[in-house]
Amino acid sequence: MPSTPQASSHRMRVVGGVQGGPLRPPVTSVVTTTTTTSRRTATHIEVETLVKTIASFSIPEEHVAATPTNYLGVVDVSDTESECASDNDFDCNDDTPDGSDTPSGPPPSYTAAGAEMVKKYRPTHPSALKVFSGPCFLLAHAQETGLYQKSHELNARVAGLGRRAVWERRASYADGAALYAKLYDAGLLVAEPLEGGQFARNPFDWVPKTVVRYRHPALGYWPPPEDIIPLPGMYKFYLVKKGEEIGVFGSWAEASARIAGLRGKKDAAEWKRYKTFWGAWQAYRRAFYLGQLSATPAIGGPFDNHALDRN
Numbered sequence: 001m002p003s004t005p006q007a008s009s010h011r012m013r014v015v016g017g018v019q020g021g022p023l024r025p026p027v028t029s030v031v032t033t034t035t036t037t038s039r040r041t042a043t044h045i046e047v048e049t050l051v052k053t054i055a056s057f058s059i060p061e062e063h064v065a066a067t068p069t070n071y072l073g074v075v076d077v078s079d080t081e082s083e084c085a086s087d088n089d090f091d092c093n094d095d096t097p098d099g100s101d102t103p104s105g106p107p108p109s110y111t112a113a114g115a116e117m118v119k120k121y122r123p124t125h126p127s128a129l130k131v132f133s134g135p136c137f138l139l140a141h142a143q144e145t146g147l148y149q150k151s152h153e154l155n156a157r158v159a160g161l162g163r164r165a166v167w168e169r170r171a172s173y174a175d176g177a178a179l180y181a182k183l184y185d186a187g188l189l190v191a192e193p194l195e196g197g198q199f200a201r202n203p204f205d206w207v208p209k210t211v212v213r214y215r216h217p218a219l220g221y222w223p224p225p226e227d228i229i230p231l232p233g234m235y236k237f238y239l240v241k242k243g244e245e246i247g248v249f250g251s252w253a254e255a256s257a258r259i260a261g262l263r264g265k266k267d268a269a270e271w272k273r274y275k276t277f278w279g280a281w282q283a284y285r286r287a288f289y290l291g292q293l294s295a296t297p298a299i300g301g302p303f304d305n306h307a308l309d310r311n
Contacts, residue, residue, distance in 0.1 A: 045116065115208035122203045123189035126181045136176040140183055140253035141166035141190040141260070143199040147176045160194045166260070168236075168252045175233070179251055187302055188257040212261060213299050214244075214268075220295025223247055225285040230277045237280040241287050242270040242294040245303040248280045261298055268296060 032053045124146040136147045142157040142165055158165035170176035183189050193199035228248050238255035240246050243262060249255045255271055262268040274280040287293050297303040 045118070115210075117206045118209045119204045120207045121191035121193060122205065123184060123191045126177070126184050129177060129180065131173070133173055136170050136173050137167055138170050138176045138180055138251075138253060139165075139167045140188065140256070141192065143191070143193045143197060144202060145180075145189045145191050147173065147180060157199070160197070161192060163263075164192065164260075166190075166253055166256045170251075171235070179253065183253055183257075188253070212301075214262070214296045215299060215304065217294045217296050220246075220293075220297065222288060222293050222295060225281065225288055228281055228284055234277065237274045237277050238271060239274060239280040239283050240271045241284070241292060242268060242296075244295065244297040244301065246284075246293050246295050248277065248284055258303065261301075262296065268294070270294075 032051065034049060034051050036047065036049045124144065129147050130149075132149050134149065136149055137151075137154045138147055139145050139154065139157055142161065143159070144157045146157075147170075148154055148157070154167060158167060170179065180189075191199075191202065193202060223246070230248075231250055234250040236250055236252070238249045238252060240249065240255050240258050243255075243258040245258045249258070252273075259269040259271055272280075272283070274283070284293075295303075297305075
């Protein structure tokens with residue numbers, strides 16, 4: 001940024017010429033600054049760019065004694081404008097800022113052809129979970145993820161999310177903590193606070209907005225039935241016949257992560273809960289040999305790690 005010119009007792013702004021008189025005196029310096037701010041609404045991000053140019057003019061010696069208002073084509077604004085040469089001059093503080101113009105977080109970086117930046121909230125780290133005993137609620141997609149003991153804690157964190165919210169009851173805290181850590185390490189937890197809500201100040205990162213594309217079903221991977229086995233401690237059984245990854249899973253959080261992006265797409269997601277592993281396994285085996293399975297992972301997603309080989 002060019003250096004700021006020395007402040008004088010008067011600043012002047014040229015507002016027009018006078019017929020038959022000079023328009024302006026010689027320019028001694030010009031300072032141009034650009035300020036970009038962003039503000040997120042419920043549906044989009046607003047970006048405002050302001051370009052401010054300040055030109056300083058020398059006054060001929062014969063007019064030094066005269067006031068600026070006596071100089072042709074010049075209006076004195078020294079009493080109504082601050083002496084800040086730039087919006088980025090932090091020495092000029094506004095004691096009464098307009099909070100509506102203040103971004104809710106650090107502004108993202110934009111370029112002429114750059115990607116749109118969006119907030120991605122961070123899930124609660126496993127080490128930050130509250131510790132208690134007894135059954136618990138595991139929140140995998142909520143305004144704030146984690147393990148909670150009381151129903152009012154659950155309700156406060158899933159309110160407003162509708163069918164996007166993913167939670168389930170686990171038999172013990174140890175069981176819930178082990179599953180939560182597994183989901184965290186796999187990147188399958190989603191924190192989605194409501195704009196302006198009590199969790200909107202939780203930590204987040206600015207990340208490029210991406211368009212999700214899915215593999216063709218012919219490229220999906222179907223695990224052979226003999227590879228589908230019960231895991232130790234498994235007491236819930238969800239069969240996913242159509243999703244980003246298919247198989248039998250031991251929690252709703254794991255099953256929903258494999259169908260969430262495909263729900264609403266025609267014939268793209270299909271799942272069912274069974275009372276026993278044997279019932280879920282038999283349904284999977286039957287669908288496998290009848291060709292009724294479909295695996296369509298998001299390209300570059302957490303389940304995009306197989307290619308179907310039918311030979």
